[in-house]
Each structure stands twice: as structure tokens, then as C-alpha cells.
Amino acid sequence: MGHYPSLTKVATSLGIDARELASKKETKGGIEGFSRTNLERYALSLAESERWGVFMDVLALIIYGIVLFPNVENFIDFAAIDVFLAFKHEKMSPRGSQIEIKNKSEWAYSIANLSEKTISWYSREQNIDEVICQCGDFRNVPLMGTKGCVNYNPTLALRQLSYSIRSPPVEDSITPFMVYDMTKKLDFLNKIRQSWDKVIKKGKELGKRNCNVELSYQQWLNERVQHVKLPF
Template sequence: MDVLALIIYGIVLFPNVESFIDFATIDIFLAFKHERKSLVLAIILADTYHSLTLRHERRGGMILCCLPILYLWFTSWMFKRGSQIEIKNKSEWAHSITNLSEKIISWYSQKQNIDEVVCQCGDFPNVPLLGTKGCVNYNPALAIRKLGYPIRSPPVKDSITPFMVYDMTKELDMLNKIRHSWDMVIKKGRELGKRNCNVEGSYQQWLSERVQHVKLPFRSPILIIEGTPIQEPMSQEEIEKLKEELAKFEK
């Protein structure tokens, strides 16, 4: 049964190379077998952040990694209850996203019931994530509102400085440092303040400046409206015939 489960993990989750099960899959299997903890969500989170950051740095490209999970999260948690999620085409989705407002977004769900937040790992000022494609850091200082706590001031620069590991075979020292940092997880709870999703202080000004720096909001796409074909003018006989039919209907 163990061999069967390991094969399924390797085929379904990470079919990278034929007849090969990568180490991420083995870690997931062992964590679930011995501690009943599934690391699948952590791997998906790391790969999704890595793909998004890579696409942003290269100014374009497709996101194929865990796209259904990303879409499910977006439609489930981004909008408040009652907001209608309709089937949209590419330009309509882009238009909706670029016109999102603060009031539409569902910042926090009471069902999550989060008491403590992972804010830092080891010597890293933020949270490094290991995935199957590479490594990227996650910055809780920018997501604290999404975790149900208020943002009172701009984050420290070091806590939001991004880094990426593109080739995991060439930066083994960095990977070992990241692994060891997860033995020293720093969490915060009450010191973050009372539970609310407000923004206070000078954070709004900092956010406006950051929006300009990272080139947000994106330019809204021009919605293409198909023109109505020009019809040829009707003859006088056709007009008189239509008038007669209309008179019959009215009677």
C-alpha cells in the first residue's frame, strides 16, 4: 500500500520525468504517513507564488502551475458573499479585476479562525517557501489584513524584499538555509491587535506609492464591441406591407 500510494503521489502531483518521483513528493508522502499532515497545500502555494513572480519579472507568459487551485481561491475568497461570479471571457475578467474596489474584496472569513500568524522563519525577515520548481518568499506583512488583523503602518523594507531561487540544483546552500529556518518559526497573535480588517495610519500613502512602483493598476483593456451591420434601406412597397400587417395585429 505504501508503494502504491507513493506511485500515485508521483504520477498525479508531479509528473516531471518518466519513472521518476521527485523529493517533494516523497516529503509529502512521509509527512502524511508519520504525522498525518498533508504538505500538498504548502507545495501548491509555493509553486503558485513562484509562477506569479516569474511571470511578473518576465513581463508576461502563461501560468500553468496549479491554475485551477488559483482560480478556485480567487472566486471563493476574493469577492464578498452576494457578489455574482459569472462566466467571463479573457477581456471581461481583466476588466473586472482592474476595477476591483476595497469594498468588494472579502478580507477575512470567520471560518478560518486564525489565532496566530507565521510572520518570520529563522534569520529570514519573511517566510521562504520551497516548491517543486524553485523557491520564493512570502511576505506576511502585505497579507496581514487578509489574515484578519489591522494594518497600522507601512511594512519594514526588509520584510517585503523579494528573492527567488530559479535553479534548485545550483543553490544547495540556500536551500539548506531555508530548510533549517523552518525549525525556527516565529508566530504572532495578540500583539497584532484586535481582530479587524481595517487600514490605519500612513499605510494608505505607502500603498499608493507602491502601486505606482509595481505598475498597478494594470491598464484596463478596451472592450471590443461588435458593430451592427448596416442594412439596406427598405422599399416603399415593403414599408406599406409592414404597415398593413401591423394594423392587423393591432385589431
């Protein structure tokens, strides 16, 4: 515990000058790390200079710290950075990888023309027969980690498992939650633990595997896009 990567190692991995990185380090609640705002500003500058490789690393680090391993809100601590660097090292191939280079206009065109047909929704190699759809009184799947809790909404992921979506989801089945300070939510944590004794799975009742969606779901999705202000 506490043996986190040095600033030099982090700077080298992210392609940032070590002195510049040191100037951005902060301490919140006795925990060292970097604010989300600072990393997002740096990512924006990388995008403007078209340093896409480093940009993707910084973006991935932000996701690790904010979504996957949250501890302090809007703060990426060294524990999350340590996990990120370990994952990055594991995934690096000796032969390297080729990243398609595009300018801003080409990226904008590519993203604007993405559609559901662009996505490979399901790999038959997964061979998944049942899906966890609910835990106890939760209409979704609560997940508990060492630093906090989030929920997973399988209703929105059925197509990834090659099941069709036949109707819009019930609102409380897609309502997200995130717990940062577990010491203040002991009753809620106990409820999560108990919910995993009552796991509800579905399989054949989800219908045939065809990745299709019904018109009512498509209409709901279009309205949702407008509500959350997605650009396309």
C-alpha cells in the same frame, strides 16, 4: 515520473486545436512545455474574441507554471500542466458553474471601480489564532518545493487574517526571491531549512481583528501603486 498528459488532452482541456498546440511546444533543458510568451499571446487573442472561459483557463495555467510550479524561467513545463489539469478536474462540478458574461467596456468599468471594500478580507470560519510572521533570519517566510523556492510576505496579508495594518512594512520584509536551479544554491537551501527550526508566530500582539489600515500604510500603498505602475 514522466507520465505527463498528452497534447490531445491538453488541447481539449484548453480549447486549442491539437495541431496548433503541437506547433508551439518547445524543449528547454531537456524539458518539454510552452513558453510564457506564446501562452500570453494566445490568452490575448482569446480576450479579443471574448472567449472568457478558455481565457481564464489559459491565464490560470500561466500562473501555475510561472508562480506556483516554476522550473525553467518563463516556461510552463508539462509537470505544471499535469498539476493544473488535475486541479481543474477536481474543481469541476457536475452541475457546472455560471460565469457572468460581460463585454470589454463592462469589464473595464468593473475593474476600474474595484476598491478595498470590494474584497471580503477574512472568513470568521478560519478561526486562526496565530500567524507565522518570520522564519529564522528571514524577515518573511521562505517556502521550498521540489522545483525551487519562493518567499511569502505575511506583512502584506495581515488583512486577509482580519488583523489591522498599523504601519508601512519594512522593505526587507517584502523583498521577493525565487530560486529556479536548486543545485546551485545549496548553502541558501540549508539556510532555509534551518530557518524553519526558528519559526516566529504572532497572535494577540497583532491587535484587534478589524481589517483596518492606518493612514501611514495607506500613503505607502498609494506610493507603491505609482512605483509599480498599476493602472488604477
